[in-house]
Structures are given as C-alpha cells and as structure tokens.
Amino acid sequence: MEGAKDGTVCQQYWTKRYGDAYVAEAIGWSESGNCATIYTMSITPEEAEAKLTGALRELKWISEASSTKDD
Numbered sequence: 001m002e003g004a005k006d007g008t009v010c011q012q013y014w015t016k017r018y019g020d021a022y023v024a025e026a027i028g029w030s031e032s033g034n035c036a037t038i039y040t041m042s043i044t045p046e047e048a049e050a051k052l053t054g055a056l057r058e059l060k061w062i063s064e065a066s067s068t069k070d071d
Contacts, residue, residue: 015045024052028061
C-alpha cells in the first residue's frame with residue numbers, strides 16, 4: 001500500500017450497503033500511531049468508491065494513477 005510522506009498509510013477499505021445507501025470506508029494510520037477513518041456515502045457502490053478514491057488521493061494516501069481496488 002502507498003502512503004503519504006508523513007508515513008500515513010491506507011491499510012483497509014471496503015464498501016457496504018446500509019439501508020438505501022452505500023458506504024465506502026477506509027482506515028489509515030501513521031507510523032506515530034495516529035489513525036483515521038474516512039467514509040463516503042452514495043446511492044451506488046461505484047459512486048461511493050469514486051468519492052472515497054478522490055478523498056484518498058487528495059490526502060495523498062494513494063497515488064493519482066491508482067484506485068482503491070489496485071492497492
């Protein structure tokens with residue numbers, strides 16, 4: 001898995017259905033022990049994953065060329 005320059009890495013991600021929405025979620029943590037959970041919601045799993053991928057790229061947790069499924 002790729003990580004940011006500060007050592008933060010995205011280790012796990014998944015998409016699940018909750019009621020009428022899909023939630024794409026990722027967990028990441030840094031070498032110093034800090035952790036974060038990021039999630040997005042949408043009416044389709046593809047859109048939820050696309051939103052999550054965009055957020056992870058913005059945080060530089062994944063590269064521009066990769067997707068959450070590639071990591």
